[in-house]
Amino acid sequence: MFVPARVWPGIPEGTEQRALVDRNADPRAWLAAVYSNVPLTTQWDKGEHQGDEQGTTPTSSNSLPSMVFTMLSDLDVEDGHRVLEIGTGTGWNGALLSHRLGAENVVSIEYDPVIAEQARENLAEFGPPTPLVVTGDGREGFADRAPYDRVIATASVGDVPIAWIEQTVTGGVILAPWGPLYGGEAIVRLTVGDDGHARGRFTRSSAFMRIRQQRPELPEPGVFFRGRTWPADGRISTTTLSPTAVGGWLAQFVIGLQVPGAFWRTERYDDGAYTLWTYDIAGDSWASADYVPEASSFDVVQEGPRRLWDEVEAAYRWWNGRSRPGFERFGLTVGPRSTVAWLDDESCPVPGAEWLR
Incomplete structure (x- = not known):
């Protein structure tokens, strides 16, 4: 009811997509994809790509079913709860919430007007009644129906918008995929306090598309070398830490x-x-680390005001020295002025993991 006729099935773990499956051309294959535990890419390149081949960047999808269900379990809704969903997509997740809580208690925000309209049509077929689908910037929430008992995002963020905290009741929950620019991501479950902060741990690994307004423009490698050849003015060294x-x-x-x-x-x-090339988004620092199979040491070159490989290695050794704690031992405290990541509890902040607003 919610999946469009043309989808690119993914894999259970990771971000790889397979070839197009078209319901009109092969209804059995389409149905098999829909009822498989894989994500289904439904849009490429903000809708600008229309061909049968994969586009450059997936920009909308029907999420991995098991992830949908475990996130709804993390959300832990109760009768009468009002929920704000960020990222309507096909409308399926909004329909599940509406079935559980009543459509009048669900608001969903979708940035892409074409996707929002299709979701409204899907939900109208599922309903009536239907949840309110708003076309807009999900970072701003939807103050007209606030406050909410629960906020759930189906696109990842690297910065939890303060509006989500302001529009959630004290004791309410914000659930979102969160990850830093470098990579890696997990679901964070934040509880809103009466001090204007939201805090909580990560629950499980995830791999969602980034919310569109937080997708950075990354500099191309040429920006760092400015016409010079490698190793430019880089400092050469070696490391025993394998890039793998x-x-x-x-x-x-x-x-x-x-x-x-x-x-x-x-x-x-x-x-x-x-x-392995590591770059600074500011465009003035870079590092290379050369992996060679069976080697015990690896060549490193670094240039710029930041020694990026040294930073990467120090971060890895900090983690390794604590027996490599998993996602569930990390947490975030998000406030009006900053976000702080911690290990086990707020008294143990992760070194350097504080971001000012």
């Missing part, structure tokens, strides 16, 4: 907490070797 150690989803998350404003790319070669 820092590539896992959880490792990326922990590094991202401590190395703000950094992102990475890989350059792969035929023999299994590769170069």
